[in-house]
Amino acid sequence: MTQTTQSQESENRLPRPFPTARPSGCPFDPPAPFAEARAECPVTPLRYPDGHIGRLVTGLASGRAVLGDTRFSSLPAGKRSPVMTPGSELSTDALPTGMFVNMDPPEHTRYRRLLSKHFTIRRVRELRPRVQEMADRLLDAMERDCGPVDLVEAFAKPLPTLVTSELLGLPEEDRAEFRRHVDVLFSLSSSGEEMRQSMTLLGGMLHALIGAAREDPGPDILGRLTVETDLSDEELLGITIVLLIAGLETTTHMLALGTYALLSHPEQLAELRADWSLLDGAVEELLRYLSVVQIGPVRVAAEDFEFEGRSIRTGEVVTVSLPAANRDPLGFENPDVFDIRRGATRHLAFGSGPHQCMGHHLARLELAVGYESLLRRFPRLELAVPAEEIGTREMMVTYGVLALPVRW
Amino acid sequence: MRIEIDRDLCCGAGTCVLLAPGVFDQDDEDGTVILLDATPGAGRRAAVEEAAERCPTAVISIT
Ligand code: HEM
Numbered sequence: 378m379t380q381t382t383q384s385q386e387s388e389n390r391l392p393r394p395f396p397t398a399r400p401s402g403c404p405f406d407p408p409a410p411f412a413e414a415r416a417e418c419p420v421t422p423l424r425y426p427d428g429h430i431g432r433l434v435t436g437l438a439s440g441r442a443v444l445g446d447t448r449f450s451s452l453p454a455g456k457r458s459p460v461m462t463p464g465s466e467l468s469t470d471a472l473p474t475g476m477f478v479n480m481d482p483p484e485h486t487r488y489r490r491l492l493s494k495h496f497t498i499r500r501v502r503e504l505r506p507r508v509q510e511m512a513d514r515l516l517d518a519m520e521r522d523c524g525p526v527d528l529v530e531a532f533a534k535p536l537p538t539l540v541t542s543e544l545l546g547l548p549e550e551d552r553a554e555f556r557r558h559v560d561v562l563f564s565l566s567s568s569g570e571e572m573r574q575s576m577t578l579l580g581g582m583l584h585a586l587i588g589a590a591r592e593d594p595g596p597d598i599l600g601r602l603t604v605e606t607d608l609s610d611e612e613l614l615g616i617t618i619v620l621l622i623a624g625l626e627t628t629t630h631m632l633a634l635g636t637y638a639l640l641s642h643p644e645q646l647a648e649l650r651a652d653w654s655l656l657d658g659a660v661e662e663l664l665r666y667l668s669v670v671q672i673g674p675v676r677v678a679a680e681d682f683e684f685e686g687r688s689i690r691t692g693e694v695v696t697v698s699l700p701a702a703n704r705d706p707l708g709f710e711n712p713d714v715f716d717i718r719r720g721a722t723r724h725l726a727f728g729s730g731p732h733q734c735m736g737h738h739l740a741r742l743e744l745a746v747g748y749e750s751l752l753r754r755f756p757r758l759e760l761a762v763p764a765e766e767i768g769t770r771e772m773m774v775t776y777g778v779l780a781l782p783v784r785w
Numbered sequence: 786m787r788i789e790i791d792r793d794l795c796c797g798a799g800t801c802v803l804l805a806p807g808v809f810d811q812d813d814e815d816g817t818v819i820l821l822d823a824t825p826g827a828g829r830r831a832a833v834e835e836a837a838e839r840c841p842t843a844v845i846s847i848t
């Protein structure tokens with residue numbers, strides 16, 4: 378019952394806007410107001426940019442409960458971002474069908490069933506040698522450059538882009554153009570017009586790719602989907618776009634920000650270098666500690682119901698803060714401490730519920746191979762600029778560094 | 786320990802297979818969970834409990 382009193386109390390306060398400013402000098406810590414909100418209550422009122430009053434979830438258990446409860450819908454109707462991010466004004470009307478991130482079961486389930494087989498642990502393990510090869514080639518190029526280089530451009534962006542190109546069966550000769558469009562779409566400095574243009578060109582490329590897969594299906598995901606399913610070209614386009622949006626930026630920024638975090642904790646980095654069996658635990662802790670998906674997941678209440686002692690009204694928009702949930706003291710001891718030996722696997726960095734990241738095994742593989750290959754190649758890797766000069770992506774759905782100049 | 790699964794809920798994320806291989810597997814066709822061993826020995830209890838807890842769609846129950 379204390380829950381109800383507590384929530385009523387917090388309900389009487391003025392709803393906060395969604396905070397994005399990171400505390401000064403702590404690029405890895407979530408915005409401070411999250412901890413204040415969580416100390417009050419794991420679910421608090423939140424003001425959205427258009428004035429809508431919905432909820433913010435900052436607690437680990439409540440976050441998992443919201444994401445696992447399909448009465449909190451993923452359908453686009455009524456859903457709003459808690460902050461205006463660059464590109465969020467792009468219209469969603471023209472999006473192809475097949476974008477299952479914005480669906481609820483059972484439509485959503487149909488897509489997951491068709492796609493999951495390409496992301497099982499078994500399948501992902503088979504990819505390891507190729508991912509290793511791609512990482513090695515990028516590091517070869519970096520080494521030839523002598524440094525300093527921007528790790529984001531030289532390694533963190535191209536690795537996931539190459540892996541995704543391969544999964545989709547994109548021919549070698551198209552990969553540079555593919556990367557250019559993806560870069561524009563995910564860049565902070567692109568104008569709305571540039572984004573629309575890249576979206577159109579990328580759409581054209583993907584259409585051609587789907588056409589080619591139908592003509593002559595290869596062993597890649599698109600080839601297999603054209604043979605094994607009755608998905609239409611438009612659905613395949615939607616699926617491909619989901620894979621790009623979900624899999625590229627997230628992995629890129631985990632690679633770069635994760636390297637920055639390791640370089641900022643030299644004792645733990647030394648332990649890792651001395652004992653690579655700590656690697657999987659380090660990847661898991663980086664996922665928790667950094668929680669790069671920083672705005673959302675967002676859901677909309679599809680009906681009136683009671684949730685953890687509160688009345689939720691139809692249409693209320695609920696935003697789960699993964700960085701906040703992953704620093705919940707009820708879920709993790711000394712949550713703000715970075716500890717690669719923590720063994721904290723019950724984090725929400727990949728979400729939870731039916732929409733839980735489909736690429737999580739692949740992401741872990743790319744991160745493990747990426748960090749280990751980079752650190753082994755450059756035993757004296759270090760920042761090439763003072764830490765204060767490293768800018769971060771505060772207003773973006775995916776948190777990260779703008780650039781990470783390194784030398785070795 | 787007896788494990789039951791509700792396969793209809795499974796989203797094929799494969800967390801259970803990662804945590805308790807040999808008890809769970811994933812179908813090669815649709816990625817959904819396959820229960821390989823419904824009554825694993827007590828030595829697997831911790832792993833199975835963690836799988837049940839971390840399964841994103843609460844597919845796994847232990848009795
Ligand atoms: C470290 C890197 C990654 C992080 C932190 C991450 C995080 C997430 C999160 C939080 C969600 C849940 C979204 C929601 O609930 O609405 C999600 C969904 C998803 N992720 Fe990832 N992801 C990563 C890498 C990848 C990769 C490499 C792929 C595959 C190519 C991928 C594919 C997907 C897909 C397809 C979904 C949508 C699932 C659905 O709606 O059913 N992700 N991811």
Ligand code: SF4
Binds near residue numbers: 800816843844
């Ligand atoms: S963890 Fe749950 S959802 Fe994922 S494969 Fe296993 S049973 Fe299915």
